[in-house]
Amino acid sequence: MEEWRELTQSVIIGLIFSFLVAKLISVLMSFREDKLRLVRESDIPEEPNSLTTETSFAATERGNQSIYGEHKQPAHGEQKPLLEGIHAQEEDEDDDWEGVESTELDEAFSAATAFVATAASDRLSQKVSTDIQLQLYGLYKIATEGPCTVPQPSALKVSARAKWNAWQRLGAMPPEEAMQKYITIVTELYPTWASGSTSKKKEESGDNSSSAKGTMGPVFSSFVYEEHADHEIKMDAIHASAREGETTDLLKYIEDGVSVNLRDSEGRSPLHWAVDRGHVNNVELLIRKGADVNIQDDEGQTPLHYAALCDREAIAKLLVEHSAGLDIKDNDGNTPSDLCEPSWLWMRPCTN
Amino acid sequence: MADSSSPPEEPTQTSDSDMNANSLSETSIETIAQKVQDSLSLGKRHKFWETQPVGQFKDIGDTSLPGGPIEDPTPLSEVKQEPYNLPSVYEWTTCDLDSDEVCGEVFSLLSNNYVEDDENMFRFNYSKEFLRWALHPPGYYRSWHIGVRAKGSKKLVAFISGIPARIRVRNEVVKMAEINFLCVHKKLRSKRLAPVMIKEVTRRVHLENIWQAAYTAGVVLPTPITTCQYWHRSLNPKKLIDVGFSGLGARMTMSRTIKLYKLPESTVTPGFRKMEVRDIPAVTRLLRNYLSHYAVAPDFDEDDVQHWLLPTENVVDSYLVESPESHELTDFCSFYTLPSTILGNQNYSLLKAAYSYYNVSTRTPLLQLMNDALIVAKQRDYDVFNALDVMENGTFLKELKFGPGDGQLHYYLYNYRLNQALKPTELGLVLL
Numbered sequence: 108m109e110e111w112r113e114l115t116q117s118v119i120i121g122l123i124f125s126f127l128v129a130k131l132i133s134v135l136m137s138f139r140e141d142k143l144r145l146v147r148e149s150d151i152p153e154e155p156n157s158l159t160t161e162t163s164f165a166a167t168e169r170g171n172q173s174i175y176g177e178h179k180q181p182a183h184g185e186q187k188p189l190l191e192g193i194h195a196q197e198e199d200e201d202d203d204w205e206g207v208e209s210t211e212l213d214e215a216f217s218a219a220t221a222f223v224a225t226a227a228s229d230r231l232s233q234k235v236s237t238d239i240q241l242q243l244y245g246l247y248k249i250a251t252e253g254p255c256t257v258p259q260p261s262a263l264k265v266s267a268r269a270k271w272n273a274w275q276r277l278g279a280m281p282p283e284e285a286m287q288k289y290i291t292i293v294t295e296l297y298p299t300w301a302s303g304s305t306s307k308k309k310e311e312s313g314d315n316s317s318s319a320k321g322t323m324g325p326v327f328s329s330f331v332y333e334e335h336a337d338h339e340i341k342m343d344a345i346h347a348s349a350r351e352g353e354t355t356d357l358l359k360y361i362e363d364g365v366s367v368n369l370r371d372s373e374g375r376s377p378l379h380w381a382v383d384r385g386h387v388n389n390v391e392l393l394i395r396k397g398a399d400v401n402i403q404d405d406e407g408q409t410p411l412h413y414a415a416l417c418d419r420e421a422i423a424k425l426l427v428e429h430s431a432g433l434d435i436k437d438n439d440g441n442t443p444s445d446l447c448e449p450s451w452l453w454m455r456p457c458t459n
Numbered sequence: 460m461a462d463s464s465s466p467p468e469e470p471t472q473t474s475d476s477d478m479n480a481n482s483l484s485e486t487s488i489e490t491i492a493q494k495v496q497d498s499l500s501l502g503k504r505h506k507f508w509e510t511q512p513v514g515q516f517k518d519i520g521d522t523s524l525p526g527g528p529i530e531d532p533t534p535l536s537e538v539k540q541e542p543y544n545l546p547s548v549y550e551w552t553t554c555d556l557d558s559d560e561v562c563g564e565v566f567s568l569l570s571n572n573y574v575e576d577d578e579n580m581f582r583f584n585y586s587k588e589f590l591r592w593a594l595h596p597p598g599y600y601r602s603w604h605i606g607v608r609a610k611g612s613k614k615l616v617a618f619i620s621g622i623p624a625r626i627r628v629r630n631e632v633v634k635m636a637e638i639n640f641l642c643v644h645k646k647l648r649s650k651r652l653a654p655v656m657i658k659e660v661t662r663r664v665h666l667e668n669i670w671q672a673a674y675t676a677g678v679v680l681p682t683p684i685t686t687c688q689y690w691h692r693s694l695n696p697k698k699l700i701d702v703g704f705s706g707l708g709a710r711m712t713m714s715r716t717i718k719l720y721k722l723p724e725s726t727v728t729p730g731f732r733k734m735e736v737r738d739i740p741a742v743t744r745l746l747r748n749y750l751s752h753y754a755v756a757p758d759f760d761e762d763d764v765q766h767w768l769l770p771t772e773n774v775v776d777s778y779l780v781e782s783p784e785s786h787e788l789t790d791f792c793s794f795y796t797l798p799s800t801i802l803g804n805q806n807y808s809l810l811k812a813a814y815s816y817y818n819v820s821t822r823t824p825l826l827q828l829m830n831d832a833l834i835v836a837k838q839r840d841y842d843v844f845n846a847l848d849v850m851e852n853g854t855f856l857k858e859l860k861f862g863p864g865d866g867q868l869h870y871y872l873y874n875y876r877l878n879q880a881l882k883p884t885e886l887g888l889v890l891l
Contacts, residue, residue, distance in 0.1 A: 217649050251651060253544030282547055322653045323641045325891070326677035327576040327583060327799065328689035328845070328866020333706035334696070334719075340710040350709070375712070383712045408714070416714040417697060 216250060216286040219293045235296060237269075243292060245273035249285035254278060342371035349377035349393065352386035357393075367398045374405035382413040382422055390422055400431045407437035415447035415454070423447070423454070505681055507654045512874040514682035526878040527631070528670065538665045543655050545607060551659070552606040554618065556594050562587050564615040565606070565640075570800065573642045574677075577865070580703050581799040581810060585640075589796065592774045593639070593891050597762040598623050602663050603636065607652065616644040619656045621664055625758040626673055626888065627750075628875060632758045636664040637890055638674040638873075661873075672873035675890050677866065684755065684872055685881040687847040689864035690856045692833060693720045695842040702801050704810065704843065705862075720860060725838075726831040728823050734777035734791070739765050741788040742779065749819040753850065753887025755870075755877075768793055768817065775816065778835060780823050789822035792832045794844070795891065815846035816889055826855045833859060849886045 223243065248255065255274040260267040277285065345365045348356035357377065361367055368376050378398045381389035390410075394400065401409050411431040414423035423443070427433065433454065434442050444454045509515065512529040542551050556562045566587045575582045585593070594604055599622050607617035621636035638660060643652050664672060691705075696716045699705045707713060734742060743764045750756040759767070768777045773796050780790035793816040801807050813836045820828050836844050846852050846861060847868060855861075870886060 213649060217651070251546070252655065253547070256541065256544070257539075322678075323657070323674050323676045324574055324639060325583065325675060326689065326866040326868050327574050327581055328691070328864030329576060329581070329703075330691055330699075330705040331863050331865045333708040334700070334711045334716045335708035336711045336715075342710065347709070380712075383714055413712070413714045416717050 212283060212286050215290055219290045220247060222297070223293060239292065239296070241269055241273040243289060244270050245275075245277050246285040246289040246292070248274040249277050249280050250282045250289060253282060254280075340372050342375075343369055345369055345377050346371050346375065346380050349386070349389050350380040350384050352381075352384065352389055354386075354388050354392055357389055361396050367393060367396050368402055370404075374403070376402045376404075376410075378402065378410045379404055379408075379413055382410040382419065382426070383417060385417065385419050385422065387422060387425070390425060394425070394429050400426055400429050401435060403435070403437070406439075407435075409435050409437075409443070411435075411443040412437055412441070412446060415443040415451075418448055420448075420451060423451070427454075507657075508681045511681075513680075513871065514684075514876050516681050519682060522878055524876060524878070526629075526876055529874050529876050530670070532668070532670045533665075535666065535668060539662055543659045543662065545652075545655060546650065548610050549607050549616065549652075550610050552608050552615070553602055554604040554606045554615075555601060556591050556604060562590060565590060565604075565618055568615050568618055568644065569640065569642050572645050573640075575802075578703075580802055582802060584798045584800045584809065586773060586796075586798070588771065589774050589891075590640075592766075592771060594620055594622060596622050596624070596766050600663070600667055602666075603660060605656065605660055605663065607656070616647055617652050617656060618642050619660050621660050621672070623667070623669065624673070626671075626755065627758045628755050628872070628877070633671050633875065634669050635872075635875075636660075636669055636672040638672050639891060671875045673888065673890065674871050674873065675868050676871065677868065679869060680871065682871075683869035683880065684877050685870050685883050685886050687849055687868045687870065687883045687886070689866040689868065690846050690848065690852075690861040691864050692844040692846070692859060692861040693842075694722070694833065694837045694844055696720050698807060698810075698842050702804050702807050702810065722830075722834050722837045724834075726834050728780055728790075728827055728831050730781040730783045731778060731831050732781060733770055734768065734779050734793075736765075736769065738779060738788060739769065742768060742777075742791055745788060745791055745819050745821070746817060749821075750817075750887045754881050754885040755872075756887030776813075776835070776839075777816075778832065780828070782822070790820045790828050792818040792828050794832060794836065796841075797891075810843070811841045813841045813844045814889075815844070815852060818850070818852075820851075825851055826858055829855045829859055847889070848883045849889065850884065853884060 255271065255277075257271070259275075260271050262268055343365070345357065345360040346369070347353075348360060368378075370376055371380075376398065378390065378393045378400065379402070381393060400411070403409055409431065411423060411426045411433070412435075414420075414426060423431075431443075433444060436442055444451075447454050514529075518524055545551065554561050554565055556565065566585070569590075570582070570584045573583050573585070603621035603623075605619050606615050608614060609616055619638070619641045621638050624635050624637050625632050626635045627633070638657075641653060641656060643650075643656075661672070664670075693699050693705060693716075696705065696719075697713060700707045700713065700716070707716065739761050743759060743761045746759055746764065746768075750759070757763070768775065770776050775793060775795045777791065777793040779788050779792075781788055794813040795816050797812055797814055799810045799812060801810050815829075815832075818825065818829065818832075833844055844861075845864070846856065848856065870888070870890075
């Protein structure tokens with residue numbers, strides 16, 4: 108009995124242990140895979156053109172017109188004006204960005220530091236001596252923080268002391284010079300590093316855009332889910348084309364003999380859908396094709412109820428011109444004028 | 460964000476969304492740990508935060524570490540006396556928000572460069588009045604309102620701020636700085652100014668002999684004390700759909716959506732009224748008692764209540780229930796006003812949002828109280844009412860037709876370790 112217990116215990120411990128080992132290996136593997144992917148990405152030849160078109164396309168799609176607008180210095184970085192031009196139209200009036208905007212040197216420097224950050228954790232870094240690493244550290248500190256003013260760490264902290272010395276040694280070297288030297292060293296070590304900079308740059312800009320919400324502060328949130336019906340609704344193609352404003356399709360269905368007053372599973376006609384989404388053209392077409400303007404859905408609402416609820420005044424007027432009833436009550440007892448905005452004075456007198 | 464032109468969705472989404480809503484609301488250590496793992500496996504490291512006295516990812520779950528301050532205060536004489544170095548073309552400036560000109564500069568820096576949604580359709584647009592309110596609480600330090608200017612043009616290109624607050628963490632009231640409004644001009648994002656700005660505000664906080672801070676972020680940094688979920692309640696669904704804040708499913712009608720969110724014209728609770736100066740002592744008592752139930756919450760006194768909760772037009776609104784018989788104040792609710800610029804929409808330029816702030820119910824059911832808050836917000840022409848799932852908010856969100864948002868907000872403490880991450884329902888702190 109005792110033996111059995113011991114055996115089960117050791118089996119269980121063994122299982123837990125091997126699970127942990129497997130987990131550790133999988134984590135390590137995923138790290139390695141990331142690295143590999145990074146390296147592979149940087150192997151891909153630079154294709155600034157395709158990137159440019161993609162970005163500009165995305166920006167145009169979003170409905171921001173002046174992509175190239177207002178950038179007086181087109182010289183620097185090909186992608187940059189595009190990425191930033193998204194908000195070009197509301198940029199400040201003054202163009203005095205000298206010394207404010209990132210320079211080419213800044214860009215190259217931050218690309219080089221990003222490269223070093225990834226290379227340092229790579230096995231490539233084995234060939235870089237501690238001396239050079241310290242030199243890079245000192246230059247980095249000068250470039251980002253300026254001359255060393257922090258107190259000297261205690262002699263016991265060997266590596267902190269060495270880093271401090273490396274920084275201190277550079278004295279009041281101007282940051283620009285430090286950036287330049289940093290880039291030179293990196294280029295000597297890895298002559299090809301810059302060729303991988305496109306992918307780096309892409310990551311970087313991803314970083315930057317997310318840094319709008321990426322660092323500290325609040326978060327802008329909006330709805331995850333769309334407004335959706337709480338039960339299944341069946342509708343036909345004619346309703347969908349009325350809803351989407353596809354006038355040609357709508358006309359085709361009517362001419363093919365689909366009833367202009369066909370109801371979906373909620374009793375809505377194509378006219379209801381066209382009014383709901385505010386497609387005036389479809390509303391006109393449906394009326395012209397003889398749609399019943401006073402047709403009521405399962406809740407007793409006419410297209411005019413929809414127009415009133417959805418605040419579509421022009422469509423409401425159009426419906427009334429085609430003898431939509433102002434005093435039809437829905438199942439809740441409301442007439443269209445009970446539902447419309449108070450500002451629709453033209454509809455008011457009929458309430459009494 | 461939902462896209463109204465997306466293909467027709469199946470009605471099964473209902474059950475789907477309910478399920479997700481459930482899982483969204485239960486934030487636990489595991490979910491944080493999962494996120495940490497995700498961000499680690501992406502190869503992301505937090506070089507800056509790993510050097511700071513904050514809870515580190517590697518320590519998650521290590522209960523042997525003591526709760527409380529991570530580093531002891533250093534003698535003030537050892538705090539660095541000069542500002543950190545900026546790249547040579549910039550200089551530090553202290554922003555006096557009482558000056559209309561400076562306040563306008565901070566306002567326009569933020570309104571052009573501050574937080575946006577993922578799709579860049581909206582950007583927070585804190586008003587000048589709001590900024591003054593947020594940055595001038597009792598005992599504020601002007602030196603904590605830190606700007607960066609370009610030396611040549613004197614243009615304000617970055618900002619960060621701290622305000623003093625007494626925050627109770629479990630049984631201990633700690634003097635802290637609340638850090639907020641970190642903003643770097645869009646054109647300077649590659650310059651890595653943020654770390655030096657955080658260090659500089661930390662230095663200036665230390666100079667006032669304060670060693671802890673509270674802040675929020677939309678991303679996972681080392682290490683959240685809790686992770687909250689934003690929820691939204693449509694007040695003006697048509698506008699929200701038109702501007703893309705919410706989407707309209709292909710099988711759903713606008714008219715039904717509008718009907719769904721209709722609210723009564725007037726509030727229903729007898730004795731529901733706006734808070735006034737004379738209510739400050741009673742509201743303070745109500746609030747102190749209520750907040751004492753939370754693990755992390757502000758320690759408000761009457762001055763704080765006067766500042767943070769006395770209604771200020773278009774900044775903060777507070778309502779309470781005064782019993783018609785006994786004239787006792789029994790319930791309280793409040794929200795602050797944070798509009799956002801709508802980018803690239805021809806018909807609308809501003810989204811008017813109310814954010815749930817502090818709510819206390821002792822006699823009126825919280826559900827009814829918050830429904831009245833919604834009614835008031837609707838009367839005042841807000842488009843949407845937002846709330847985090849902190850405190851007891853989770854008990855009314857679904858019933859009052861809030862829907863889950865795509866934004867998660869992580870709360871952090873600087874130089875203070877909590878042995879155990881909190882559930883959002885244990886958090887009694889709302890940062891602006």
